[in-house]
Amino acid sequence: MGFDAVIIGAGACGLMCAAQAGLLGKRTLVIEKNSQPGAKILISGGGRCNYTNLNTSAQQFISENEHFCKSAFSQFTVQDTISFFEVYGGIKGKEKTLGQLFPESNKAKDIVKVFTDLCTDINQEIWCNTEVKSIDKNSIGFEIKLVRNGREETIRSPKVVIATGGLPISKMGATDFGLKIARQFGLQITQTAPALVPLTITGKEQQWYEQLSGNSIFCRVSCGEISFEENILFTHWGLSGPAILQISSYWKPGNAIEIDLLPNQHILELIEEERSLNGKKQLLTLLSNLYTRKFAEALMLLLPVEKNLASLSKADLQKTEALIHHFKVKPAGDKGYDKAEVMRGGVSTQELSSKTLEAKKVPGLYFGGECVDVTGWLGGYNFQWAWASGFVIAQGL
Structure with missing residues (x-):
């Protein structure tokens, strides 16, 4: 189908990755199990979406390697996030307590619309109601078996991005898919637990x-x-x-x-x-x-x-x-995970390049967002990590 990469998960990281890749002239396919993209974005902050925090630094994140997130945050800053949503969605931020930034409209759906509109404009595809069953790698690239609208399909791609989030909230489709893929390819997992719970x-x-x-x-x-x-x-x-x-x-x-x-x-x-x-x-x-x-x-x-x-x-x-x-x-x-906002732990930072988020042992396989062992405080920090990790991955696709 001529995709430069397949991105699994249409959450904050996956959508930003697709948008940034498209702006660089690359064509991606985003696969989403839910019926619409951005499901977790839509419920964040009580539907208002605290989409970043003005005080973001490595100090507000928990990880086995406290320095790991610094590279991503230097490549895509809070100001870059603010500018992105202003330029592509006309969204202006409204600061509330402790540096938390919300859209002036107080509507999370406006954040998701930025991505859906932009992906349409720059020819990035989003397939919803599609579940990935397996991912295998050969000398050519990756083979992805999936079920789309009840039908089995196989697609191939030179690169794959795992942006499937963490274990909270199962009723919104959260699974351990990202962790399973990491283990399948021999990557270590830092012990996981509910966080912000x-x-x-x-x-x-x-x-x-x-x-x-x-x-x-x-x-x-x-x-x-x-x-x-x-x-x-x-x-x-x-x-x-x-x-x-x-x-x-x-x-x-x-x-x-x-x-x-x-x-x-x-x-x-x-x-x-x-x-x-x-x-x-x-x-x-x-x-x-x-x-x-x-x-x-x-x-x-x-x-x-x-x-x-x-x-x-x-x-x-x-x-x-x-x-x-x-x-x-x-x-x-x-x-537990059904009441937790995020997951602590995830794919070990030892397994990934901090500059590109590519798996060191598996060229062409990337992990971003919540499934990585980078967990932010409450207040928009986890969104900033999602945007930054999506941006960083897009640069290498």
Whole structure:
């Protein structure tokens, strides 16, 4: 069929790869199992699509090789992403908190439309409802067996790009296809796990969290040396919210996390100030001014909240300080791939060229996006990796 490359997966990486290859005069075929391209883009950010982050650097990514992503980010920067969507889709970015950039329209479908329109204009083909069954390599190139609209076909291509994403979210067609192909060709896989995922609490503590379901608090959440300051959300099954999703990428089963429930003030200083003004005020009243009444009342099981400030003993103050600033949580687990935003781990960076993302052992085979062991923080970072890796691969096709 005269394709320079076949790209498997019409997600962020695959679509960018096809677009950039087409702009270089190359012809690609994108194969997508779903009925439309960009399925995960369309649901990202609640359908608003936080498509990059102004603060992107290697520091916001988890990988066995922390330097691996630097080459891609130097070749395709955040400014390149912004310019691409402005030039080819008329999309202007709107910055929200922490450097997050959204389309002004707040519509993820506008991001996908940029690619579908551009691919049509530059003669790149996208086949939806098409599932790849096998990929084999011979002296000529790659042989790809697939089922398209219920019919079996075989196509050949000198180069293949695996941009099939990770294991989250199975109901949207996510599979371990990329990992299987990597293993088939003898490439190492860095251990995978759900990332940016809510954490669960079980046992006797679960009821305490259940009663607080829906309460959101700005906190500092820490696991080891890493910490994030954002909101946490209490749920029926444990903890969620941006700070919890962020820390989940670093958390491992059996570990505890620590939560500072008042990161920008000190509870003992507040108590001392209030006590000098009105020693008869209850601790519960003070805490109700800092948090929701429901959360303050839930602390009755843990703190002497019904005492007035003047009668708090040294032991009471120590207990209050420890709970407010060093609240320990030992999650039972996480909500798994169906609730995770991304996958941690993937095709080992040792197996790929950081400059081209081509497999060192298999010339002509490329891996990009989420199936590679490069996992970003919440807030548009994973999209920037997808765009950059798609761009980099396109240069070598």
